[in-house]
Amino acid sequence: MRTRFSNQNCSVAAALDVIGDGWSLMILREAFLGTRRFSDFQRATGAARNILSDRLTHLEDHGILQRIDVGVHGTRHEYALTPQGKDLSVVLTALRQWGDRWIHPDAEPLLVVDRRTGEPIAPLRMHDAEGTPISGRHLELRPGPGATAETLARFEASKSRTGSR
Amino acid sequence: MRTRFSNQNCSVAAALDVIGDGWSLMILREAFLGTRRFSDFQRATGAARNILSDRLTHLEDHGILQRIDVGVHGTRHEYALTPQGKDLSVVLTALRQWGDRWIHPDAEPLLVVDRRTGEPIAPLRMHDAEGTPISGRHLELRPGPGATAETLARFEASKSRTGSR
DNA sequence: CTTTCTGGTTTCATTATGCTACCACATTGG
DNA sequence: CCAATGTGGTAGCATAATGAAACCAGAAAG
Secondary structure (H helix, E strand, O other): OOOOOHHHOOHHHHHHHHHOOHHHHHHHHHHHOOOOOHHHHHHHHOOOHHHHHHHHHHHHHOOOEEEEEOOOOOOOEEEEEOHHHHOOHHHHHHHHHHHHHHOOOOOOOEEEEEOOOOOEOOOOOOEOOOOOEOOHHHEEEEEOOOOOHHHHHHHHHHHHHOOOO | OOOOOHHHOOHHHHHHHHHOOHHHHHHHHHHHOOOOOHHHHHHHHOOOHHHHHHHHHHHHHOOOEEEEEOOOOOOOEEEEEOHHHHOOHHHHHHHHHHHHHHOOOOOOOEEEEEOOOOOEOOOOOOEOOOOOEOOHHHEEEEEOOOOOHHHHHHHHHHHHHOOOO
16 A cells, blocks of 8 residues: 555644645645636546546645635535635645746746735745744754654754754 | 645745655654754654655755765765755744644753753744844735746735735 | 436446565664 | 575566546536
8 A cells, every 4th residue: 555654643643644636736736726626627627527536535635725716506516725725825825936946947937926026926935933044054954842752763863963954 | 646836936936846745854853953864864854765765865955954974985974954944943943932832831851951961952933134133023024036926926915916925 | 298407326447555575775783 | 515594676467546538517607
């Protein structure tokens, strides 16, 4: 079976179990462009109908999309982003900006702009608790409140070897 | 064959062709934790050795990792992040923060902290060109300099129907 | 009341994944 | 120097996921 990652005590792994499949992210990309109907997703992504059906159900089960009845007697519906789904815009934007920088430099297919000014938004950056931009070499990962004993053990081990990373 | 997305004139799709597979992101997560050796990646991710070998080669081919000889006579090597690979830290962080918020609320397995202060970094946000935080409803996607005729046509079509999104 | 559209499900061939075993070369210990 | 062990893979095979196409039921349109 396709390995699931959720047992790894890691939010990255947990997120990947929900959206870590290529089609899911393509569906979400379309959802952020305003697509809501099954057949529109199909046309826009090119996914096979069974795969699309499967992924839409999966995203609904995980609270990313919600199915909303539209026709009068309701076998017809739309898929809308939930707040949890909308919160993925940062992930999509991070991916898009990375792709723009390294794969399509100076030829961005799409721009994320501020609709009030028409100006592209700033590249995403990381900031410290006070809001000051922080460079990659000042970042460090360390166990949090949800760390398991296994996670803690791993950090103990690496701390003695290196200064971590 | 597994469908590739690069033909879609979209940086998200292009990025997914490079890192859009579950194992690739798990490998990158480990790389950011300081892992560099084949067997360490194997232990940490649990990926089968052939899959791991395949993905490491793929990531190297796409400029995310570079293979560095270490043993004296060099059949032994390490995989290090390139600048292009390091630039994925925003993507990983976005995924981690989303997973922390929605899947492990109040029980984050790992925290991204500023190593100088030990304080967790701020949640990623989007900002306009002047650096002011911008809310999701003010964001809009529009064709950029690399948009194909097809992309442009699609935006023309949707503009007439709705006010876009 | 027939036709078409939407939103799927089923079937089946093709690919990718995940094990396990195996292998070549290097290093280590004695 | 020689054996044992570690590293970084490949090879082969069973199983699971994917993708294409056909099929289908209910709703809407005419």
